[in-house]
Amino acid sequence: MTSDLRIGIIGVGAMGADHAERVARRTSGARLVAVSDPDAARATALATALDGVQVIGDPLQLIAEVDAVIIASPGFAHAEQLMACLEHGKPVLCEKPLTMDAESALRVVEAEHKTGRSLIQVGFMRRFDPEYAALKQLLDSGDLGRTLLLHNVHRNKTVAETFRSEMIVRDSLVHEVDVARWLFDDEIARITVHAPKPTSLVGEGVLDPQLAIFEMAGGAIADVEVFVNFQVGYEVRCEAVAEKGSATIGLGVDVLTRQAGHWGGAVPDDFRVRFGPAYDIEVQRWVNAAASGGIDGPTAWDGYAAAAVCTAGVQSLTEGRPVEVELARRSEVLG
The missing domain is CATH 3.30.360.10 (Dihydrodipicolinate Reductase; domain 2)
Known part of the structure; x- marks a missing residue:
């Protein structure tokens, strides 16, 4: 890709908000364009503080509209959101856990494998x-x-x-x-x-x-x-x-x-x-890899095994x- 990776973040609690600041201010080759959170006021406050960021209420709509996704939502929401990322072919950095149990995590691994691409990186920073x-x-x-x-x-x-x-x-x-x-x-x-x-x-x-x-x-x-x-x-x-x-x-x-x-x-x-420096390195390497069509870190299989x-x-x-x-x-x- 020749332009910045347009990134959306799902979930802007402590972890997601930290990632938003990181992408917006300290990550090269990336641009934060959208956030989504059930707490609309929290999402709006964060988006207002960062230039060029919109709030998209439906996280699945956000996935469809950006180039790559960071999932920092509660673990129970990860399975559905990961499957949507795979369906749209979007690179995703998913905070742990991959999903809430081994069975659903294995289904995610199998679904990714069927795409023929490595799209999921797990946030074991x-x-x-x-x-x-x-x-x-x-x-x-x-x-x-x-x-x-x-x-x-x-x-x-x-x-x-x-x-x-x-x-x-x-x-x-x-x-x-x-x-x-x-x-x-x-x-x-x-x-x-x-x-x-x-x-x-x-x-x-x-x-x-x-x-x-x-x-x-x-x-x-x-x-x-x-x-x-x-x-x-x-x-x-x-x-x-x-x-x-x-x-x-x-x-x-x-x-x-x-x-x-x-x-x-x-x-x-x-x-x-x-672990601030670790998160900075992790996100920068993920962005670099996603721009080239891959990942550079723990895989969906690592998330399943965990x-x-x-x-x-x-x-x-x-x-x-x-x-x-x-x-x-x-x-x-x-x-």
């Missing part, structure tokens, strides 16, 4: 974070030998009262699901989600924090602590333990200070501070036992 990218490069180099274990911490300062136990799995833990699959270059065969006595700061029935154990098909193991009402701030760490050493990211050592008898650094309030693990994870959390991950054979689905 940690793959674009410079620290995660450096860790991946180090592990792939073999300098540390075979990677044996992965330790992950994923903490949010607070979340909305509507954020229930299963959402901690589908909307938070899902990031570490993709990280484990990516860093190990392997599938998760079994997941166990444990829940200790919850923090007193959540509503009745909410299990927070949670501790998940991933058993990889190749024999490695990853653990994840997810705590979405941590109160302190947004904290994401990852340590890979290998045969000849270990590597840790997310320590924030570049802002470490010593002053007045104390040492430490800032803990950001939310994901937009910690959904399959999270479906098993919710079952494990509910039943209090390990659950095998049921994953379709990739060769049978994609040929």
Whole structure:
């Protein structure tokens, strides 16, 4: 394409509004032309603040009128919107989760495959974070030998009262699901989600924090602590333990200070501070690839595999036992 990619964004809550600012002000080769959100006032306020952006009430109409789409709507709406993108042949960057369960995610994968094109990129932005990218490069180099274990911490300062136990799995833990699959270059065969006595700061029935154990098909193991009402701030760490050493990211050592008898650094309030550069890189690379008719990041299959693990994870959390991950054979689905 010789002109800017005309982008529409579906869903302009915190994530969608952040993407709108990014596309409008920091992404080359792209132009934000439309937004859609059930909250018309919110969509109008955002469009008014950005030049040349119109509000389209029907998200399916938006898909038909733009060159490419960013989906930042709630997960339950993704399946229909993704299918519409495929029907219109529109490149789409879909925030996680791909869909709400493994079955619908697999249908999306199959529908994309029938188009003969790679149109869907899933918003697992940690793959674009410079620290995660450096860790991946180090592990792939073999300098540390075979990677044996992965330790992950994923903490949010607070979340909305509507954020229930299963959402901690589908909307938070899902990031570490993709990280484990990516860093190990392997599938998760079994997941166990444990829940200790919850923090007193959540509503009745909410299990927070949670501790998940991933058993990889190749024999490695990853653990994840997810705590979405941590109160302190947004904290994401990852340590890979290998045969000849270990590597840790997310320590924030570049802002470490010593002053007045104390040492430490800032803990950001939310994901937009910690992963801002990763989102910028992700969207720019997606735009570049979409303009050339492809994608440059996690695929629909990656979104499906993560959904399959999270479906098993919710079952494990509910039943209090390990659950095998049921994953379709990739060769049978994609040929």
